Amino acid sequence: DQQVKQNSPSLSVQEGRISILNCDYTNSMFDYFLWYKKYPAEGPTFLISISSIKDKNEDGRFTVFLNKSAKHLSLHIVPSQPGDSAVYFCAASLDYTGRRALTFGSGTRLQVQP
Amino acid sequence: NAGVTQTPKFRVLKTGQSMTLLCAQDMNHEYMYWYRQDPGMGLRLIHYSVGEGTTAKGEVPDGYNVSRLKKQNFLLGLESAAPSQTSVYFCASSQSRGFSNQPQHFGDGTRLSIL
Incomplete structure (x- = not known):
């Protein structure tokens, strides 16, 4: 059961326009939300x-x-x-006793066309 | 400024072999984490550590062991590799539990293939 969902695997926009990446979650206990950007062969x-x-x-x-x-x-x-072209992960954070945990979505690949 | 360094970057194993992935951070962070990323899925937490000498299970711990003998290092071990463990493994670290301005910092990953 995915608690954090990114329903759009990919998005393509023109340079200079707005990019909108979406994320839905199911657990109302999440209290922080983060976005990570990932280039190929690098960490988020x-x-x-x-x-x-x-x-x-x-x-x-x-x-x-x-x-x-x-x-x-x-x-x-x-x-x-164009440098924004990457995979974007949405993550939600929950404060368990003793630690915080991040739950990640599956990512959206953004391509910005010159 | 190295941040989080993972060794090795790539590895191919045969089923049943063992290996250890090394993670080193130079930011004096207390918390360290191991994640795996599979195609079409987000990162999933394997194990984590809240300080030197302590480890705990995450979301998908089966088949893995970890050790945090030194604050700067977090080791992930596969005792008997299985094809289902083919994945990209990411290590991360953070200063503390807080997230407002202390996000997790990630290494560049280890791509592991089990044949």
Whole structure:
């Protein structure tokens, strides 16, 4: 049972346009959400996060929106650049006693066309 | 600034062989993690450690063992490799339990094939 789902395996956008990556989750106990970016043959790199007490967090061209009632978050990249082409993983965090755990979605491959 | 370093980057094993994957971090992080990534799936936690000398099971621990004898190193062992363990393995570390500004930092992965 996947608790974090990224239903779009791939997305293609034109350079300069907006990229919107979506993520849905089922566990209402998740209290932090993160986006990681992954290039081929490299490990995931942290991009941006949001606490469950907020509905928006912005960092430069990247904005994450959280809709708790819908259990949905999205990552907006504006404007998109060819260097943004990568696989993006959504992850949700839960605070168990003694540790935090990350549950990852299956990823969305973003291709930004020049 | 190395961050998290995984050794080796690639390995091919025969069924039943054993091997150890090494993870080293130079950020003085307390927490270390081993994940596996399979096609079409997200990263799944195998084992983790909250400090030197401590380890615990994650989501998919069967067939793996780990050790954290030194704070900077986290070893993942396969005692008797099986084809189902063919995967890309990622090690990660973080400063503490908090996530607000202390995300996990990942190594570049070890691609392991079991024939």
